[in-house]
Amino acid sequence: MSLVVRARRVVLPDGERAATVHTADGxxxxxTAFADAPAGVxxxxDDEVLLPGLVDSHVHVNEPGRTEWEGFASATAAAAAGGVTTVVDMPLNSVPPTTTVEALRVKQRAAEEQVAVDVAFWGGAVPGDLDQLRPLHEAGVVGFKCFLLDSGVPEFPPLDDAGLxxxxxxxxxxxALLVAHAEDADVVAAAPPPAGASYAAFLASRPPAAEETAIGRLVAxxxxxxxxxxxxxxxxxxALPLLREARAAGVRVTVETCPHYLTFAAEQVPDGDTAYKCCPPIRAAGHREALWxxxxxxHGGRPVIDMVVSDHSPCTPELKRLDVxxxxxxxxxxxxxxxxxxxxxxxxxxxGVPLARVVQWMSAAPARLAGLPGKGAIAVGKDADLVAFAPEERRRVGALRHRHPVTPYxxxxxxxxxxxxxxRGVEVDGTPRGRLLSRGGR
Structure with missing residues (x-):
């Protein structure tokens, strides 16, 4: 099947213009020009823009082991509904975690034949698995995730400085790439523990110094x-000045942030509304504006933050403790x-930021990070992953396809x-046509 789509606005690598996109074999x-359209185009x-499919390189699918939190079928259905055509699954919260080739195969078997979009995989770096990094790399994981403090699940412990x-x-x-949850365990341990409904108290339990100290360790x-x-x-x-200086000094470090840090502010989080809880926490409005x-x-140089990805990390409603x-x-x-x-x-x-910049942050940059050359842009030779997006239509969030609809949105x-x-040129309709991807492949 050969799909041809045209639009008055198409976001291409060199800018936005009217165009016709021709596809063949996915x-x-x-x-070509907008007018260059065959029959059946x-x-x-007029109110829609054609975008490349988004790439979300930070998704916790949780299957197998905690499939009641989220699974490949529900996660990839939600992804497609949000214009995401490739997700990269994090190695933790599933059981077993993706810290061995055997565990990777378990996860791939769980995913195959039920994914609506393409899926790639991160490996995990935990104490004691140093000898597994090369085999996992050769097996095609896109990189390795580590924590610098307790991950929240016992089967994925953090790396100390020597292990890092x-x-x-x-x-x-x-x-190969290491991606790190950068909060410092000692700083968090010295902070007052979170308890009760006060969001201010929770915020104080994960102070900014925890991020800055851990990022300093990672950069060093x-x-x-x-x-x-x-x-x-x-x-x-x-942490932005530290990261800016590290890049200027030639350290190979990239950075992501997430929609919730760009949307919400601590001053607006209601006490007791634990749907907003994440780590690191949503901080004050000044942090949000500085991230933007x-x-x-x-600040006049190369942007310090490279991309925006979801960090989709759901759980059952009971674990969110909305009851208390x-x-x-x-x-x-x-x-x-x-x-x-x-x-x-x-x-x-x-x-006043143009849509093309958002596409760079949410498609091209995460595709590059994950080493997925077939993704991230509408360009000859790339996969025909396309999205019809109405940028001026307003809608209240509802009818979510995640396994559980608990979200601050x-x-x-x-x-x-x-x-x-x-x-790949076929409209997503719920049929599981997604593929399992390896780094550098398609």
């Missing part, structure tokens, strides 16, 4: 080993895979609606 075959409505440096030395030899280890590292879910604006600035212009509203007891994680694009676009639009009005999604 890939983009040509991009799909013409988008040993892992980075091994990964540097492979030119990357500098000394020459390894590539990536900071996941940055919430603290105070670091995405857009980096206790931030100390609730699971920390925000379900947002389906709403990530409209959430980010709503904020970007309000700040529920009922919030956002701007931008995904109307259609195509995976």
């Amino acid at each position: 890939r983009v075959a040509a991009v 799909v013409t988008l409505a 440096r040993a892992a980075l030395a091994e990964l540097a030899a492979l030119d 280890a990357a500098r000394d080993t020459g390894a590539r590292v990536h900071v996941v879910h940055l919430a603290d604006a105070g 600035a670091a995405l857009v212009d980096g 509203g206790d931030f100390g007891l609730a699971w920390g994680g925000i379900a947002s895979l389906q709403v990530a694009l409209p959430a980010v676009w709503t904020g970007a639009r309000a700040r 529920a009922g919030r009005e956002l701007t931008g609606v995904v109307r259609r999604t195509w995976l």
